[in-house]
Amino acid sequence: MLRQYELVERVKEYDPEADEALLNRAYVYTVQKHGTQKRASGDPYFSHPVEVAGLMTDLKLDQETIATALLHDTVEDTLTTIEDIERNFGPDVARLVDGVTKLSKIEQMPENERAAENLRKFLLAMSEDIRVLLVKLGDRLHNMRTLNFIKNPEKRQRIARETMEIYAPLAERVGMYEYMREMQLLAFEQLEPDGYQTITQRLEQIRRQDKGQVDAIALDIKHVLAQAGVRVEVTGREKHPYSIWRKMAERHVTFEQITDIMAFRVICEDELDCYRALGVLHTTWQFLPGRFKDYISTPKSNGYRSLHTALLYENSMRVEVQIRTREMHRLNEFGLAAHWAYKQGARPDGQVGWLRDLIEIVDASNDPEELLEHTRMAIYQDRIFAFTPKGALFQLPRGATPVDFAFAVHTNLGLQTVGAKINGRHVPLRSQLANGDVVEIIKNPEAEPQLSWLGFVVTGKARAAIRRAVRARERAEVAALGQKLFDEIASRVPARIGKKATRAAVARLGMEEEEELMYAIGAAKLSDKEVMEALVPGCTAELGPEEDWKQKGAISIRGLSPGAGFQLAECCHPVPGDRIVGLRRPDQPVEVHNIDCLAVAKALDADWRDLSWGPRSQGAVGRMRVTLYDRPGTLAEAAGIIARNLANVRGLHQTHRDPPFTTYEVDVEVQDAKHLHRILSALRASDAISGAERV
Structure with missing residues (x-):
C-alpha cells in the first residue's frame, strides 16, 4: 500500500502545482473514517481507496480526482455525508464523490435492475464529469485484483459477470485498453475457470x-x-x-x-x-x-x-x-x-461523442431491460465506417442498416426515413452496410417509423427512438379512443360539460393535462363512475336504471352450493346468455367457463358442475378481437361504435401490427351475449374495420 508521502510525491512529479495540503487531508480523512474496517483479504479497508488513488496517479490525473479516489467509499461505508465532504474538500470533490457513491450503492439491487441502473447512473454521471467514470473503473479494477479473497463463489461470479458485461466494455469505449484487458482476464478466470x-x-x-x-x-x-x-x-x-x-x-x-x-x-x-x-x-x-x-x-x-x-x-x-x-x-x-x-478537462469530441447517443437512449428507454438492451448494443459491437454523400464519416456496429445510419446522423432524419441509396443504388431499408459505403437517406416529413424496423435495426439509438415513436403513436390512438368515450360519459351527467368542468375534473383526478385524462379513459384506467364523479361530484348517486348495469352489474349463478364463491374465467370471458359450466378444485372458487372453452376439455383435475345464469344476470366483460385498417381515425371510429352501443371499454391491447392492418383485443362490459353480438355486427359494418370477432 502506498504511504501518504509516496502518494503525494507521485502527484507532484507530474503536477508540481498540486495542492499538497488537500491530498494530505484526504489521505488522513479516509484512514480515520474507515478506521478498523477490514476487507475480505484481511487488509485495512483504507488500503483499497489508497490503491485506487495510486491507479489514478498512474494515469496522471488531477488533484481533485486523486482526492475523490481516496474518499470514494467514505459516504457509502462510514457515517460521512456529502455535506461533510463538501465542507472539508470543496464542491468539486463532493460532486465527484457523490457521482461515484451513487454508482456503488446500486450494487445491492436485483441483478437486472442493478445492471440497468448502473448503466443509467454511469451515463448521467459521465455526461456531467468523465472523471467519475475514471475513478469507478479504477475502483472496479482494484476490486477485481482482490476478488479471490471473497469466499462466496456466487458473489464472485456476479461481480465478474458485471465486470465483463459493463465495466470492461466501458473501459474499451473510452480507450482504456490496459484496464479492459486486465478486467477481462480477471473476470474470465472466475467465469470460465476450466477454460482459463x-x-x-x-x-x-x-x-x-x-x-x-x-x-x-x-x-x-x-x-x-x-x-x-x-x-x-x-x-x-x-x-x-x-x-x-x-x-x-x-x-x-x-x-x-x-x-x-x-x-x-x-x-x-x-x-x-x-x-x-x-x-x-x-x-x-x-x-x-x-x-x-x-x-x-x-x-x-x-x-x-x-x-x-x-x-x-x-x-x-x-x-x-x-x-x-x-x-x-x-x-x-x-x-x-x-x-x-x-x-486538464478538455473533452475531445471524438472520444466522447458517443455519450450523446447514450444519454438519448437513457431518455427513450421505458424499463431496465430495455435500457440494458439498447445500451449494450451501443457499446459492445464491432464497428464499420460509412459516409454521407458529403463525406461525413459515421461509425456503426457491424450489421447496421440504412435506418441505423439515419438515426446516427440525426434522430429526426431517422424518424422521417422512407428509403435509402447505398453507393447510388436504391436498396431495401433492411440492407446491411459494408465498410466504406456511401449512404443517402430519402426522407419525408410526414413519415413515421414502422414497428417492423425493430426486426432489423442493430443500434441501441435506433431501437430506442423507434420504440419511443411507436409508443407515442399508440398513446395518441388510445387518447382518441378516450375522447370518444369521454364524450359518451359526459352525455350522461346531469350538467352541460364544457372546458371549465373538464379542467376541474383533470385536477380532481390528480392529472396534469386533458390529454392524460383521455389516455386514462381509453386505456381503461378509469371507470365511468370515476370520470362522472370528477366532472360533477355526487352525480352518480342519482344514476338511472339504464346506467346502473354499466357501473356494477348483477350476476348470479344457478347450480352452486349456498355461499359458494365463483369467478368468471379469463380465458373465454363468459357473459350472460352463454351456455356455461363450472370447474371446481379443492380450496378454490368455482371457475365459470363457456361450455365451448378449450380449458374445460383439458381440466382433468377438476369436478364439473352444470351451471346456468340466474335471473336478471347482466353486466359481464366480453373480449373481442378487432382488426382495423392502419390509418388515422380508425381506432376512434371503433371507439365511437362501442360507445353508441352503450358498452364500456375495460381493456385495450394491441396484439399485431402488420401494415396495412392493426389488431387489438378489446374487453368490453356488456349486458349479455346478445349485446356483445350486436356490437360485433356494428363493428363489422364499418368501413374502418376489417374484421371483428369474439375471443
Whole structure:
C-alpha cells in the first residue's frame, strides 16, 4: 500500500502545482473514517481507496480526482455525508464523490435492475464529469485484483459477470485498453475457470518450448525495418488468454487450430514512418487479405489510432502486427484518461461523442431491460465506417442498416426515413452496410417509423427512438379512443360539460393535462363512475336504471352450493346468455367457463358442475378481437361504435401490427351475449374495420 508521502510525491512529479495540503487531508480523512474496517483479504479497508488513488496517479490525473479516489467509499461505508465532504474538500470533490457513491450503492439491487441502473447512473454521471467514470473503473479494477479473497463463489461470479458485461466494455469505449484487458482476464478466470486454466497452461507450455521464438521474430522485424531505414521499437507477446478464448468460441475451433497466437507491436517515430514500416513488412512477408485495418486515417470512436495487419511468417506461422507512434501508443493504452491528464478537462469530441447517443437512449428507454438492451448494443459491437454523400464519416456496429445510419446522423432524419441509396443504388431499408459505403437517406416529413424496423435495426439509438415513436403513436390512438368515450360519459351527467368542468375534473383526478385524462379513459384506467364523479361530484348517486348495469352489474349463478364463491374465467370471458359450466378444485372458487372453452376439455383435475345464469344476470366483460385498417381515425371510429352501443371499454391491447392492418383485443362490459353480438355486427359494418370477432 502506498504511504501518504509516496502518494503525494507521485502527484507532484507530474503536477508540481498540486495542492499538497488537500491530498494530505484526504489521505488522513479516509484512514480515520474507515478506521478498523477490514476487507475480505484481511487488509485495512483504507488500503483499497489508497490503491485506487495510486491507479489514478498512474494515469496522471488531477488533484481533485486523486482526492475523490481516496474518499470514494467514505459516504457509502462510514457515517460521512456529502455535506461533510463538501465542507472539508470543496464542491468539486463532493460532486465527484457523490457521482461515484451513487454508482456503488446500486450494487445491492436485483441483478437486472442493478445492471440497468448502473448503466443509467454511469451515463448521467459521465455526461456531467468523465472523471467519475475514471475513478469507478479504477475502483472496479482494484476490486477485481482482490476478488479471490471473497469466499462466496456466487458473489464472485456476479461481480465478474458485471465486470465483463459493463465495466470492461466501458473501459474499451473510452480507450482504456490496459484496464479492459486486465478486467477481462480477471473476470474470465472466475467465469470460465476450466477454460482459463487450459489456455494459460498451454500458453506457458508454448513459452517454454518456443526457445525465444517471440524475441527472435521481434528482432527479425526490427532488422528488416532498420535495413529499410525505419527506426522502430518492436515488442512481442502471446495474445491475451480471454482474446484466444473468444476467438475459439467465435470460430468454433480448438486451441491447436488457432494459428495467430503471437502479436507484435511496432513503435515508430512519426506517422509517416508507420506507413513506411507497413510497406516494408508487406513486401517482406505475405500479408493476409482482409486482416488490414487503418485506424490512423479513420480512428475508432474512442480515439484509438494504429495500423493493424497480419503476416504469414516463416513455416506458415501467422502473426499479428500493430504499428503506431509513441504518442498513439500512450493514448491507446489509457484513452480518455490520457487526454484528460494532458488537456486538464478538455473533452475531445471524438472520444466522447458517443455519450450523446447514450444519454438519448437513457431518455427513450421505458424499463431496465430495455435500457440494458439498447445500451449494450451501443457499446459492445464491432464497428464499420460509412459516409454521407458529403463525406461525413459515421461509425456503426457491424450489421447496421440504412435506418441505423439515419438515426446516427440525426434522430429526426431517422424518424422521417422512407428509403435509402447505398453507393447510388436504391436498396431495401433492411440492407446491411459494408465498410466504406456511401449512404443517402430519402426522407419525408410526414413519415413515421414502422414497428417492423425493430426486426432489423442493430443500434441501441435506433431501437430506442423507434420504440419511443411507436409508443407515442399508440398513446395518441388510445387518447382518441378516450375522447370518444369521454364524450359518451359526459352525455350522461346531469350538467352541460364544457372546458371549465373538464379542467376541474383533470385536477380532481390528480392529472396534469386533458390529454392524460383521455389516455386514462381509453386505456381503461378509469371507470365511468370515476370520470362522472370528477366532472360533477355526487352525480352518480342519482344514476338511472339504464346506467346502473354499466357501473356494477348483477350476476348470479344457478347450480352452486349456498355461499359458494365463483369467478368468471379469463380465458373465454363468459357473459350472460352463454351456455356455461363450472370447474371446481379443492380450496378454490368455482371457475365459470363457456361450455365451448378449450380449458374445460383439458381440466382433468377438476369436478364439473352444470351451471346456468340466474335471473336478471347482466353486466359481464366480453373480449373481442378487432382488426382495423392502419390509418388515422380508425381506432376512434371503433371507439365511437362501442360507445353508441352503450358498452364500456375495460381493456385495450394491441396484439399485431402488420401494415396495412392493426389488431387489438378489446374487453368490453356488456349486458349479455346478445349485446356483445350486436356490437360485433356494428363493428363489422364499418368501413374502418376489417374484421371483428369474439375471443
